Amino acid sequence: MSLLPVQHTAGSPYHILVDTNFINFSIKAKLDIVQSMMDCLYAKCIPCITDCVMAEIEKLGMKFRVALRIAKDPRFERLPCTHKGTYADDCLVQRVIQHKCYIVATVDRDLKRRIRKIPGVPIMYISNHRYNIERMPDDYGAPRF
Template sequence: MRGKRAKKYRKLMHQYEIQFSFREPYQVLLDSAILQETAQKKIDLVGRLKGVLGGEVKPMITQCDMRHLYNAKPKDEQLILQAKTYERRRCGHHELEEPLSSLECISQCVDPKGSGTNKHRYVVATQDPKIRAALRKIPGVPLVYVSKSVVILEPMAQATEEQREREERAKFKMGLKGRRGGADANQKRKRDDEDEGAQEHGTESIAAESGGDARPQKKKRVKGPKGPNPLSVRKPKKRQADGPREGEAVKPKPAKTNETRQPDENATAASAAEGEELGKRKRKRKHKPKGDGGAAPEEDADTS
């Protein structure tokens, strides 16, 4: 079996599993026509069914179809022995003188009450096109047949597709009702209230024991403009007390030239000269009188 067809069959059986609760081993209801076809073409029917359905199978045959194999001309003893190894589906028609046709027998086995449901979740493998046409009207019946030595699984019938869509819409509506406040939402709200009540009771008991209010205060969230990401903001550089900032170039001090030094030296020399002149004082020297002439004494200049 090719990969694309096998993938298609896996998806199809997965849909039957989800919507109609099919499970392994799949109960495959066989009719006498498909057994004769596979025996004539030497096809391992059970092995092919495992590959097509993607799992273990349980082949079954009705009592009426078993009687059809006995009444077939020419009679195939080997095929009868092979059919005896399959599980016998008791259709309740064994008391009749003549067996019912495969169409009537299989239709009654699949839908015994005529309610339009595949109660026992049968997969029907038949070579009769009339049987397949009748079973397409019943939702959830996978149909298998043989075409040119190839075992084929039919796609979903229109009745099956319509029921699947109805169930999907019903699930969607139930989900919307639950969101609006259905039974599940009420139960969840009730559980939350019970949890809050138990938590408050525990805090009150702790407060009574400690003599104070032990309720945790919720921190108020201040709404406002959000700042920049702190990881993307550049950190400010610290200024050094004794030296320049990091990355700042050290400026050299300007050197003193002779022109700037000369007025300073002249100023100091002038100030020193003024100090010496202030420190010098003129003084008069008085001489003693000589003789009786009464001449006035001469003033000698102070030579210093």
């Protein structure tokens, strides 16, 4: 049972758009992505990877092979993109503008700045070897630290 009330479009299970850097920093911090998300939100979480983010990870080659293996985890939901050759950050921003039912997981400063301009979109980030959430509306009941 979830401790968070379901009162918003981004209710439990939470769909969390993950970017390339978030996966990479999670690996460096030795965090299991799905479990750490659930520990942060006290609810079921579904990490989502867009085709653009997957293509970006694939382009980065051998250095990101662990990130690629994690991104292909069956617990991650693959989201098809209708556009071609879009920069992954642009893809994520477009998706949250169209569908405000996502939380965006990123450690990228520029992407966080762009997401903050979109009202009602929470941001998950890594701090002190754990996931934290920013801009979660009070009606979600998310823990405050």
